[in-house]
Amino acid sequence: MPGSLGTLLSYARPHRPVLLSTLALTLLASACGLAQPLVAQDVLTALGTGAGVAGPIAMLAGLLLAGAALTGATSWLQQRTSESVVRDVRKGLVFRLIRLRVPELDRRPPGDLIARVTSDSTLLQSAATEGLIMVVNGALTLVGAIVLMGTLHLGLLGVTLLVLLGVAAVLTLVLPRIRQAVARAQESVGAIGATLDRTLGAARTVKANGAEDRETALAEGAVDEAYRAGLVGARYAAIVSVVSGASIQGAFLAVLGFGGMLVASGGLSVAALIAFLLYVFFLAGPIASLIGGASKMQQGLGAVGRIEEVRDMPIEDDVAALVALPDGVPPPAIELRDVRFSYPGRDPALKGVSFVVPGGTQTALVGLSGAGKTTMFALLQRFYDPSDGMVLLAGQDVSTLTRAEVRRRIAYVEQDAPAMAGTIRENLLYAAPDAGPDDIAEALRVTCLDQLVDGLADGLDTPVGPRGVTLSGGERQRLAIARALLRKPQVLLLDEATAQLDARNEQALRDAVTQAAQRCTVILIAHRLSTVTEVDQIVVLEHGIVRARGTHRSLVDDDELYRELASTQLLADAME
Numbered sequence: 001m002p003g004s005l006g007t008l009l010s011y012a013r014p015h016r017p018v019l020l021s022t023l024a025l026t027l028l029a030s031a032c033g034l035a036q037p038l039v040a041q042d043v044l045t046a047l048g049t050g051a052g053v054a055g056p057i058a059m060l061a062g063l064l065l066a067g068a069a070l071t072g073a074t075s076w077l078q079q080r081t082s083e084s085v086v087r088d089v090r091k092g093l094v095f096r097l098i099r100l101r102v103p104e105l106d107r108r109p110p111g112d113l114i115a116r117v118t119s120d121s122t123l124l125q126s127a128a129t130e131g132l133i134m135v136v137n138g139a140l141t142l143v144g145a146i147v148l149m150g151t152l153h154l155g156l157l158g159v160t161l162l163v164l165l166g167v168a169a170v171l172t173l174v175l176p177r178i179r180q181a182v183a184r185a186q187e188s189v190g191a192i193g194a195t196l197d198r199t200l201g202a203a204r205t206v207k208a209n210g211a212e213d214r215e216t217a218l219a220e221g222a223v224d225e226a227y228r229a230g231l232v233g234a235r236y237a238a239i240v241s242v243v244s245g246a247s248i249q250g251a252f253l254a255v256l257g258f259g260g261m262l263v264a265s266g267g268l269s270v271a272a273l274i275a276f277l278l279y280v281f282f283l284a285g286p287i288a289s290l291i292g293g294a295s296k297m298q299q300g301l302g303a304v305g306r307i308e309e310v311r312d313m314p315i316e317d318d319v320a321a322l323v324a325l326p327d328g329v330p331p332p333a334i335e336l337r338d339v340r341f342s343y344p345g346r347d348p349a350l351k352g353v354s355f356v357v358p359g360g361t362q363t364a365l366v367g368l369s370g371a372g373k374t375t376m377f378a379l380l381q382r383f384y385d386p387s388d389g390m391v392l393l394a395g396q397d398v399s400t401l402t403r404a405e406v407r408r409r410i411a412y413v414e415q416d417a418p419a420m421a422g423t424i425r426e427n428l429l430y431a432a433p434d435a436g437p438d439d440i441a442e443a444l445r446v447t448c449l450d451q452l453v454d455g456l457a458d459g460l461d462t463p464v465g466p467r468g469v470t471l472s473g474g475e476r477q478r479l480a481i482a483r484a485l486l487r488k489p490q491v492l493l494l495d496e497a498t499a500q501l502d503a504r505n506e507q508a509l510r511d512a513v514t515q516a517a518q519r520c521t522v523i524l525i526a527h528r529l530s531t532v533t534e535v536d537q538i539v540v541l542e543h544g545i546v547r548a549r550g551t552h553r554s555l556v557d558d559d560e561l562y563r564e565l566a567s568t569q570l571l572a573d574a575m576e
């Protein structure tokens, strides 16, 4: 989706003062260039008449030096401004992307979103500043040159303008096509990013399935598409450069022919013809500037559309809550009241779910895969809002609270919890920067991570990831639990790891949750028997509805699905 010129100009607007100064300096530099043929004419005339040439030559040298110095200064100012434009755009994009609403993130591949910050913004870099200045400077200098040429000879000017009008007509047709080609190429660059992001994110699966060739072909498809779009753009760019080059030569020949006739008939002096021809050559600069700037702006417009799309994507920008929950209260109750929810284009994931979790108690959610357990966690944290019904936290409808307010009270431990960039300490203090050494030691102890940390040369300051320690899935989840405990949340949502833990770790995990439960309300997606036997309440979900509720004992007696789950999913070890 190519963007509009107005939007492109809006990126330059905050830099108006410096852009105007740059333009003024550029025009001065051009004026130095413009004056040179006139002074050269003086030199020639002086040579012809035998008058002193030292003055005009010194003037010519001065103009040359001043022109060079001004060109250097404008180039620096221009580059600096274009770097600022791209920095501002990137910061704006990063800010929005990190805050995009979850449904928006579901719809778009991360690789494509990332390409908008990296590659699209680069195209904007020169368009919004350099391109703009080149066009304005080119246009003004062209007008200046035309006026001066008019003072030399109107007839010759008419010949020149005729050639230039032809050039303008061709460019009007060609330039918009550059914009379309760039937009297509950028779409493909986004697709390359999206494909690679998905492939590298699932690198082990790709390798284990020997699917390198298939994934390579997919990425190469997008690469080829970018290449084809690039070629289309290159073709039009080549037409532009041929036309702009040929225009000067055409004008030169036309002026030479017509001017030669005039000189022969005595209607024009040789010095005036030479000066006029120098102006024709001088025109090459402003014309190249005008055309180059217009091409740059067209390229930028090809990217602006994709950048603007991000600006239109909704972000989580709650400003103020309608109500505020008091702090320091006992663990809050949680209630789902006839909650219904569907993902776009899918059958309902929750079809009227109601249950209450009293404050300070532990509830386990069990159910077959796809029953809606994770979706329920997502609604509790306002990643999505229910299509109908209500989620209540401490008696308050969460849709009346800001997302930040809701999430501040809730710690969420995903089943496949990712470790964040940084050291183990930074991971632990991610949401509780003020936690002290004693709290950290305690969190490590209850999650049985103390031995792991003690065994590392740099201890807590060991980076997690490629340049430090690589953690197993179970260790990552325990790190996430330690992080959650350090936050001292009012509500703990825990999606238990499905992988079997050894007996020591399983007990440690239970202890950690039990300890947390003294301070908060806990809801777990349960995958183990040891969990369900100890919780206050179990909610059995099936196809988005609550099928049964009770304790382990009562459900084993009363609910067939639960009995089946208990003997299969929840655990093999119960049967041993």
Ligand SMILES: Nc1ncnc2c1ncn2[C@@H]1O[C@H](COP(=O)(O)OP(=O)(O)OP(=O)(O)O)[C@@H](O)[C@H]1O
Pocket (backbone or CB within 6 Å): 106, 343, 344, 346, 349, 367, 368, 369, 370, 371, 372, 373, 374, 375, 376
């Ligand atoms: N982001 C999503 N977009 C579209 N559909 C989704 C999304 N997440 C889940 N679903 C669908 O919603 C339904 C409920 O999924 P959910 O993840 O809540 O189940 P679950 O009980 O947590 O399953 P599991 O135990 O396998 O994690 C499923 O049919 C699933 O395919």
